[in-house]
Amino acid sequence: MAPRALSWISVSLLVFLASWSCAAARGARAPKAADPTYGFTSVRLDESNFVLQRPYDEASGARYSFDGTVRKLWVLASDKPHARQSHTSPRTEIRMAGYDYSSGVWQFEGYGYVPSGTTGVSIMQVFGAGETATTLMLHVYDGALRYYDRQVVEDAIYDRWFRLNVVHDVEASMLTVYIDGEQKLHVHGRGGNSHYFKFGVYAQNHDSSCMESRWKDVRIFKKH
Numbered sequence: 001m002a003p004r005a006l007s008w009i010s011v012s013l014l015v016f017l018a019s020w021s022c023a024a025a026r027g028a029r030a031p032k033a034a035d036p037t038y039g040f041t042s043v044r045l046d047e048s049n050f051v052l053q054r055p056y057d058e059a060s061g062a063r064y065s066f067d068g069t070v071r072k073l074w075v076l077a078s079d080k081p082h083a084r085q086s087h088t089s090p091r092t093e094i095r096m097a098g099y100d101y102s103s104g105v106w107q108f109e110g111y112g113y114v115p116s117g118t119t120g121v122s123i124m125q126v127f128g129a130g131e132t133a134t135t136l137m138l139h140v141y142d143g144a145l146r147y148y149d150r151q152v153v154e155d156a157i158y159d160r161w162f163r164l165n166v167v168h169d170v171e172a173s174m175l176t177v178y179i180d181g182e183q184k185l186h187v188h189g190r191g192g193n194s195h196y197f198k199f200g201v202y203a204q205n206h207d208s209s210c211m212e213s214r215w216k217d218v219r220i221f222k223k224h
Helices: 003-029
Strands: 040-042 050-053 064-066 070-076 091-096 105-113 121-127 134-141 144-147 152-154 162-169 174-179 182-188 196-203 210-223
Touching: 070 091, 070 196, 091 210, 105 121, 105 196, 121 162, 121 210, 134 162, 134 174, 152 174, 152 182, 196 210
Parallel strands: none
Antiparallel strands: 040 210, 050 091, 064 070, 070 210, 091 196, 105 162, 105 210, 121 134, 121 196, 134 144, 144 152, 162 174, 174 182
């Protein structure tokens, strides 16, 4: 074979190997994120653990539906509080009962959906703190999921299902939020002696006239 032909083959082989190596390196630098529930054990849940809080003068079916898979919760800005003696804003929320905790590492998981137009609302909270009522709240403002009304946790959440995982390490006083398996927030807790999880809709500042969120496959985990 002529030297020139050999040279062309050698160059082609080197180009192929270089491109293959780059592709392999890119794959090695981007491993699949670990499942946030790894190392946790799910607790047993039934309908008695899903306690509905709604405007006190409304029937449950007027602000909540559950078809066996999806829980749909909505509330109006003009609605009354969840209890006559309460001075809080309108809400339709599920309070996860039976698994209040004061120690250990606990995790909430659920698939959430927020329709466009819903804004100025909390859709998930870790209740219980030292000087405030909650140690974590996730608000929606104009399609962005935020830590309270502060930094963005996830943008563009309207009209799509997203997987939400919230891990609370009580002893370390740290909370970590994952969206679709990717860590998005890692913040200090706010103290408190007892905590539990809530999800749904709870009106905040600059709330829309109607607020709605939908949830499915809600689970609670504990780390052993």
